[in-house]
Amino acid sequence: MLYKHRAAPLAVVCTLALGGLHGPAVAAEPVSDNIVKIGVLNDQSGIYADMAGTGSTIAARMAIEDFGGSVLGKPIEVVAGDHQNKPDVGAAVARRWIDEDKVDTIVDLPTSSVMLAVQEIGRQKNRLVIASTGGSSDFTGKFCSTVGIHWTYDTYGLAVGTGQPLASRGPWFFLTADYAFGHALERDTAHAVVRAGGKIAGGVKHPQGNHDFSSFLLQAQSSGAKMIGIANAGADTVNAIKQAHEFGITQSGVQLAGLYLHITDIHAIGLEQAQGLLMTQAFYWDLNDETRAWSKRFHKRHGAMPTMGQAGVYSSILHYLKAIEAAGTDEAEAVARMMKELPVKDFFAENGRVREDGRMVHDLYVFEVKKPEESREPWDYLRLVQTIPGDQAFRPLAEGECPLIKSRH
Structure with missing residues (x-):
């Protein structure tokens, strides 16, 4: 579907007032x-x-x-x-x-x-x-x-979509990228897991752009965890999941939770190794x-x-x-x-x-990665498991610690 709009004349430019937190009204130019x-x-x-x-x-x-x-x-x-x-x-x-x-x-x-x-x-x-x-x-x-x-x-929505329904399959161990996103994703997912009655066995931080996850994965395995939350992104996620399979960790009964996955990650990993993963998405092409x-x-x-x-x-x-x-x-x-x-x-x-x-509030979707034999065409990778309504998917406004909200309420 194409979204066409007729542009308004340049001469018709409204003057709007800025107020609220920013003092006296001024013209919007x-x-x-x-x-x-x-x-x-x-x-x-x-x-x-x-x-x-x-x-x-x-x-x-x-x-x-x-x-x-x-x-x-x-x-x-x-x-x-x-x-x-x-x-x-x-x-x-x-x-x-x-x-x-x-x-x-x-x-x-x-x-x-x-x-x-x-x-x-x-x-x-x-x-x-x-x-x-x-x-x-x-x-x-x-x-x-x-x-x-x-x-x-955001990391709260990912935690609700993936961490919460898998909470009881723990204890959980987090393999986390050592920067702002990884820290927030681990924090929000851990809160969701604990709220749902799950337990946290531990975690380890790794540098961004890491290539060798062997020592981190062995720490996770030795912790006694049944769920490893992969709290990173992009090539780090792809490498961590591939290496977990290579080292036999998933075959030993430990389950991986890809807390932040894109369809391009599944494409890179392949259905043979990615099958069964749950992933929270805001959009899926199919x-x-x-x-x-x-x-x-x-x-x-x-x-x-x-x-x-x-x-x-x-x-x-x-x-x-x-x-x-x-x-x-x-x-x-x-x-x-x-x-x-x-x-x-x-x-x-x-x-x-x-x-x-x-925060733009909208529905989120929980998908399961298909088995290779279930895929009908290229990029046919995901099966819809659950739709999470927007008002449940994202953090309540009053809990976000946003100064704009505090100052008005």
């Missing part, structure tokens, strides 16, 4: 020099390139094309950058984009430490930051911002007619089916452009408020909404 510029910032060549990378840039361009290529009479442009999974690199790119290139919003942002660093820059410089592939639930928690929106998933239609268009350009993060980039940009049109300006706070007012309804989320803390 356009900030992009007659161009709406979107920056896709992610890992273009490293361990998260498959889940985001060039595929997210393609998704962004598709959203702009489907919207019509302009908004309020202004052309829409995309720039792409590689943050190399380093917060300092990501922050430097974000500052240059905003200060020199007049970028209006920065999207995608895998690697939570980068996502949180860019969130702070967006707060300081009044630019929208819309995270799709970055996961830490702290983004809309203690580090929330009036110009920060979390779109696709969910319904609309997801299939959009995903096949994406596949023609990218040569792979979209991850949930890439689909989220498309959806978030489409909603962002609708909000600019409705607000009559591309000023960040005015657009963020409009994004929270407008419902989200597309192939990605039929009944989504952006909450006051910036």
